[in-house]
Amino acid sequence: MQDLESLKYPIGEYNPPETISESMLKEWIEQLETLPHEIVEITAGLSDADLEIPYRPDGWTVRQVVHHLADSHINAYTRVHLTLTEENPTVRPYHEERWAELADGKTGDIQLSIDILKAIHKRLVSLLKTLAISDFDRTYFHPGAGKEFTLGYLVGNYAWHGKHHLAHIQLTLNVNYS
Numbered sequence: 001m002q003d004l005e006s007l008k009y010p011i012g013e014y015n016p017p018e019t020i021s022e023s024m025l026k027e028w029i030e031q032l033e034t035l036p037h038e039i040v041e042i043t044a045g046l047s048d049a050d051l052e053i054p055y056r057p058d059g060w061t062v063r064q065v066v067h068h069l070a071d072s073h074i075n076a077y078t079r080v081h082l083t084l085t086e087e088n089p090t091v092r093p094y095h096e097e098r099w100a101e102l103a104d105g106k107t108g109d110i111q112l113s114i115d116i117l118k119a120i121h122k123r124l125v126s127l128l129k130t131l132a133i134s135d136f137d138r139t140y141f142h143p144g145a146g147k148e149f150t151l152g153y154l155v156g157n158y159a160w161h162g163k164h165h166l167a168h169i170q171l172t173l174n175v176n177y178s
Helices: 004-008 022-043 062-085 096-101 103-107 110-128 133-137 151-177
Strands: 139-142 147-150
Touching: 022 062, 022 110, 022 133, 022 151, 062 096, 062 103, 062 110, 062 139, 062 151, 096 103, 133 151, 139 151, 147 151
Parallel strands: none
Antiparallel strands: 139 147
16 A cells, blocks of 8 residues: 555645746646546546545545546636736635535536536636746735745646646556556
8 A cells, every 4th residue: 555645646746946947838738738638538438436436545536536626727727817917916715625525526427527627728728828938927926825926836836736636546546447
């Protein structure tokens, strides 16, 4: 059995680079672009029983992870727009663990969240590709963290976030199907 930390963070925690390059941004935007397709592929053919498997003891189920991705990336989309249209806006934190416990997160059809991810990512990626490199230096304030972040940080964080949860699903399926 793997230790709890490697189950929580199968690809490691997000460690942003000190300097964000244009090539990093391009790579992260590509990762955001492919995430919905990767979720479709990894969840294709899963049964309701498969979707109820938690990725770690006391962790979310595969179903909750898929719904969480949609919930979280809706917030990312909103944060990007706020950051681009306001001067250092304060973004609203939310209780992701409580959202995951709502009925739609615990028992809802994952196709609904996959459809949200497809649409949100199509809009988000199309916007990000139009931005000047200087736009990624725009900031927002996150009261939960108590500090400012750049738009570039956000893009990298959400690219990592998608890979992080894809790894959770893959780990769950490997453990339960191998």
